Amino acid sequence: xxxxxxxxxxxxxxxxxxxxxxxxxxxxxxxxxxxxxxxxxxxxxxxxxxxxxxxxxxxxxxxxxxxxxxxxxxxxxxxxxxxxxxxxxxxxxxxxxxxxxxxxxxxxxxxxxxxxxxxxxxxxxxxxxxxxxxxxxxxxxxxxxxxxxxxxxxxxxxxxxxxxxxxxxxxxxxxxxxxxxxxxxxxxxxxxxxxxxxxxxxxxxxxxxxxxxxxxxxxxxxxxxxxxxxxxxxxxxxxxxxxxxxxxxxxxxxxxxxxxxxxxxxxxxxxxxxxxxxxxxxxxxxxxxxxxxxxxxxxxxxxxxxxxxxxxxxxxxxxxxxxxxxxxxxxxxxxxxxxxxxxxxxxxxxxxxxxxxxxxxxxxxxxxxxxxxxxxxxxxxxxxxxxxxxxxxxxxxxxxxxxxx
Amino acid sequence: xxxxxxxxxxxxxxxxxxxxxxxxxxxxxxxxxxxxxxxxxxxxxxxxxxxxxxxxxxxxxxxxxxxxxxxxxxxxxxxxxxxxxxxxxxxxxxxxxxxxxxxxxxxxxxxxxxxxxxxxxxxxxxxxxxxxxxxxxxxxxxxxxxxxxxxxxxxxxxxxxxxxxxxxxxxxxxxxxxxxxxxxxxxxxxxxxxxxxxxxxxxxxxxxxxxxxxxxxxxxxxxxxxxxxxxxxxxxxxxxxxxxxxxxxxxxxx
Numbered sequence: 001x002x003x004x005x006x007x008x009x010x011x012x013x014x015x016x017x018x019x020x021x022x023x024x025x026x027x028x029x030x031x032x033x034x035x036x037x038x039x040x041x042x043x044x045x046x047x048x049x050x051x052x053x054x055x056x057x058x059x060x061x062x063x064x065x066x067x068x069x070x071x072x073x074x075x076x077x078x079x080x081x082x083x084x085x086x087x088x089x090x091x092x093x094x095x096x097x098x099x100x101x102x103x104x105x106x107x108x109x110x111x112x113x114x115x116x117x118x119x120x121x122x123x124x125x126x127x128x129x130x131x132x133x134x135x136x137x138x139x140x141x142x143x144x145x146x147x148x149x150x151x152x153x154x155x156x157x158x159x160x161x162x163x164x165x166x167x168x169x170x171x172x173x174x175x176x177x178x179x180x181x182x183x184x185x186x187x188x189x190x191x192x193x194x195x196x197x198x199x200x201x202x203x204x205x206x207x208x209x210x211x212x213x214x215x216x217x218x219x220x221x222x223x224x225x226x227x228x229x230x231x232x233x234x235x236x237x238x239x240x241x242x243x244x245x246x247x248x249x250x251x252x253x254x255x256x257x258x259x260x261x262x263x264x265x266x267x268x269x270x271x272x273x274x275x276x277x278x279x280x281x282x283x284x285x286x287x288x289x290x291x292x293x294x295x296x297x298x299x300x301x302x303x304x305x306x307x308x309x310x311x312x313x314x315x316x317x318x319x320x321x322x323x324x325x326x327x328x329x330x331x332x333x334x335x336x337x338x339x340x341x342x343x344x345x346x347x348x349x350x351x352x353x354x355x356x357x358x359x360x361x362x363x364x365x366x367x368x369x370x371x372x373x374x375x376x377x378x379x380x381x382x383x384x385x386x387x388x389x390x391x392x393x394x395x396x397x398x399x400x401x402x403x404x405x
Numbered sequence: 406x407x408x409x410x411x412x413x414x415x416x417x418x419x420x421x422x423x424x425x426x427x428x429x430x431x432x433x434x435x436x437x438x439x440x441x442x443x444x445x446x447x448x449x450x451x452x453x454x455x456x457x458x459x460x461x462x463x464x465x466x467x468x469x470x471x472x473x474x475x476x477x478x479x480x481x482x483x484x485x486x487x488x489x490x491x492x493x494x495x496x497x498x499x500x501x502x503x504x505x506x507x508x509x510x511x512x513x514x515x516x517x518x519x520x521x522x523x524x525x526x527x528x529x530x531x532x533x534x535x536x537x538x539x540x541x542x543x544x545x546x547x548x549x550x551x552x553x554x555x556x557x558x559x560x561x562x563x564x565x566x567x568x569x570x571x572x573x574x575x576x577x578x579x580x581x582x583x584x585x586x587x588x589x590x591x592x593x594x595x596x597x598x599x600x601x602x603x604x605x606x607x608x609x610x611x612x613x614x615x616x617x618x619x620x621x622x623x624x625x626x627x628x629x630x631x632x633x634x635x636x637x638x639x640x641x642x643x644x645x646x647x648x649x650x651x652x653x654x655x656x657x658x659x
Contacts, residue, residue, distance in 0.1 A: 005519045005526070009512070016507035317503050320464055321517040321562070322492020324485045397484075400491075401464040404503065 003330060006323075010331040013314070014339070021339070024303045028343030028384065029350060031296025035289055035376050036351025036368075037358065042285035044364035046278065051365070052197060053274055055136075060234050062241050063265040064089070064227040064248070082223045083252055083261040086211070089227040092247055098231045098240045103127055103134035104224040106214055113163060113207060115178040120166035122205040124180060126214030134228050137208070142174040142189030150210035153217055158189040158208040180207065183217060195363065241266045293376050300380065301387035304336060308391035315395040316403030328396040329389070336388025340381045348373060409473075410569070410601055411438035411461060416470030417624075418456055430456035431467065432624035440569065443592070443602040443635070445615035453624040454605045455574055461603060462495050462572045463487045475569075492520050496563030500575035502555045504547045510534060510558045511543045517566045533561035537591050553584025560591055570601045577611055583645065589614045590638035614638055 014021045057063075066084035086104050093099050108124040131137060132144040137158075145156050157178065164173050173187040185207075194203035215221050231240050241264045248262050249255075308315075315328050352368065359366050395403050413436040419429045430453035438444055448454050459465035460472065463479060472479050474494070479487065491497075496517075504513045514530040523529060534543055537557040547555050556576055563571050573592065577585030589611060596602050596616075604615055612618050614636045620628035 002520070002522075009516065009519050012508065012512055013505070016505075313503065314505055317505070318516065318520075319488065320462075320491060320497055320503075322488050322520040322566070324488045324520070326485075327520055399465050401459045404464070404499075 006327055006331050007334055010335050014335060020307055024300070024307070024339055025343045025346070027296065027299040027303060028340055028380065029347040031292065031299065032344050032347025032377065032380060033351040033354065035292050035296070036348050036373055037354050038292060039285065039289050039369045039372050040355055040367060041358065041362070041364065042281065042288070043369050044359065044367045046281040047365050047367055049277065050274055052195065053270060056197065057267050057270045059267050060231050060237065061267060062229040062231060062237065062244060064229065064244060065263040065265060066223065066225055067261065067263070084224050084227070085222065086224055088248055088251055091251065092229065092244050095247060096240055096243055098233050098236050100230050100232045101130050101134055102227055102229045103131045104211055104227045106211060106219065106221060106224045108214060108219045111181050113167065113178055113180050115167040115176060118167050120163050122160070122163050122207050123201065124207045124209055124214060124218055126209055126211035128211050131208070134230060138192035139189045140192045141172065142187070144189060145210045150212050153213045154210065155183065155185040155213060155217065156188045156210065157185040158191050159187060160191055160204045160206045161193050162202070162205040163207055164190045180218065185209065237266055238268065289372065289376065293380060297380050297383035300340065300384045304384065304387035305391055308332070308388065308395065312395045312403050315392065316400050319396065319400035319403060325396045329393055332392035333385065333389050336385045337381070340384030344377045344381055348377065408439050409437050410440045410475060411436065412473040414471040416460065416467045416472060418460065418468045429453070429624040431460065434470070434624070434626055436619065436626065438601065438603065440601050441599055443596040443604070443616040444619060445604045445606060445612035445617070446619045446621055447606055447609060447612045448621035450607055452621050454621055457621065458572055458574050458603065458605050462497055463491050492517060492566060494569050496566070496568040496571040498556070498559050498563050498571065498573035498576045500578040502559045504555055504558060506548070507546055509544045509546055510539060510550070513558055514562045514565050517562060521566050523566065529565055533565040534558070536564065537561045551584065552580050553587050556580060556584070556588050557591060560588065564595060564600070570603065571595060572603050574605045575607070576604070577606065577608065583642070585611065586638045586642050586645070590642060593638055
């Protein structure tokens with residue numbers, strides 16, 4: 001009964017000092033909402049990137065990349081490596097029984113594509129006829145190009161969804177004639193959405209053409225950017241990768257590994273890269289979150305401390321008229337905990353609502369880090385409660401006359 | 406022995422303002438107060454009046470000496486036991502009122518009851534406000550009340566839990582003379598109802614409303630006088646009102 005009366009009296013004080021209470025609630029709500037968004041977005045981004053890397057690199061994949069450099073190095077630098085040829089990949093396929101399929105890719109820098117006065121910009125990427133199966137390209141309308149079309153340098157193209165939408169809106173592009181830098185191409189198909197690749201290239205704004213057509217008619221190059229090789233036996237993948245390197249060195253007259261003008265990337269290497277990337281995410285995001293949490297908690301602690309100092313005289317008065325130390329502590333503990341817990345939950349709710357809007361905009365998978373959120377919530381609550389409790393305890397232990405002064 | 410409520414013997418307390426000087430706020434003080442007394446403690450500021458009141462009211466602890474309240478030595482009591490005695494036996498009125506801001510008169514008066522075992526908090530608070538003449542100000546917050554009204558809310562808070570002793574530290578210090586008289590008349594009324602009152606003031610005129618005056622200088626009691634005919638504040642107020650009315654009438658004639 002007494003506790004209920006103390007709680008009621010404390011509640012009246014909170015309500016009476018609306019501005020103070022609202023600011024206290026606001027600081028926690030904003031802090032926790034921000035945390036909710038930051039942590040969840042971070043995790044979402046991580047999962048998206050890892051997901052794409054895994055999609056590109058199924059466990060039976062070997063990538064042969066022209067040039068020696070890191071995978072993150074930019075497109076132009078890789079283009080400048082002119083040593084990797086289509087014949088190299090054919091040779092690999094012919095010599096290694098574990099290789100079951102392969103595709104070679106060359107990409108032209110962004111070009112203007114137009115149809116009936118409408119323009120769009122996209123990368124033109126050339127594939128062999130194996131591209132469809134090797135890259136799991138989903139042709140939603142029409143068909144992929146044929147061997148003959150590739151051999152004859154036919155001007156045929158498949159459009160990624162963004163280009164199709166830009167040029168044709170809702171009508172069917174298949175069979176229409178578009179122009180890539182004034183060269184007419186016939187649209188033979190439309191492919192499904194593929195999103196961003198790990199290099200940040202928008203695969204949904206690409207135009208796919210036969211590799212030979214690209215090399216002769218669009219960019220006039222005789223080398224390729226990369227080859228994707230699929231193996232039959234995943235267990236032998238490392239050996240196969242070594243053999244690929246050996247063949248390439250032989251064909252490129254390289255005697256020393258250090259002079260390699262290509263990179264052979266296996267799932268093992270990618271897994272290592274994913275691990276490195278994950279380590280960055282796993283270190284960096286919690287760090288950001290911790291800083292945000294710290295700032296939020298300091299704000300709460302600050303407000304609580306200010307409030308309690310301001311209320312030292314309320315505590316003095318309550319003690320003078322007969323409140324025991326534990327009565328005062330109960331009141332302040334209840335106030336601090338109910339405000340921080342209420343605000344924390346409100347903050348999480350607002351953060352989650354914000355995420356509902358943010359995730360679709362950033363086309364991220366909807367992930368919520370409940371564990372991390374719960375931890376942040378608990379830590380901020382503890383700091384808030386401690387910040388409310390500790391000075392109140394100090395004041396409640398004073399001689400009433402000193403608290404009243 | 407039995408009818409002595411407050412018995413203080415050789416009580417001392419000092420403050421050190423800086424390392425060089427020590428101020429004796431209470432210096433070997435002996436006081437006896439019987440139930441139903443109305444004692445004024447007077448003295449210049451800095452003489453130790455407030456310190457004495459804080460010690461009597463169990464808000465502060467003496468350095469040395471004995472203090473028996475209702476036959477019980479209080480220096481041995483724990484903080485919580487002291488709080489309970491303050492809650493049940495003592496009501497405080499402060500110079501600065503010490504009302505909680507943005508909180509209604511009734512809620513302010515209810516505060517001591519929160520920590521008591523009493524039921525019907527609401528009714529007791531309203532009764533106390535009625536006793537000090539503020540029945541129509543129950544739901545006003547302090548800033549909506551005059552200084553005198555605020556101090557009467559504080560008095561209502563002091564008496565709401567029906568304490569035996571009411572301690573008032575310069576209760577008229579922040580009030581004009583009329584509001585001061587109103588407050589004193591409430592005290593006299595309470596004294597007639599049987600409350601023991603200890604009033605601290607530097608104003609000798611105010612002190613003359615008490616039945617007994619203790620004079621304190623530099624922490625020492627220098628005089629202990631019984632007031633033969635204490636002034637009646639209610640009477641003075643009535644006279645003042647009559648004088649005001651006469652003045653007003655004269656003004657009207659002119």
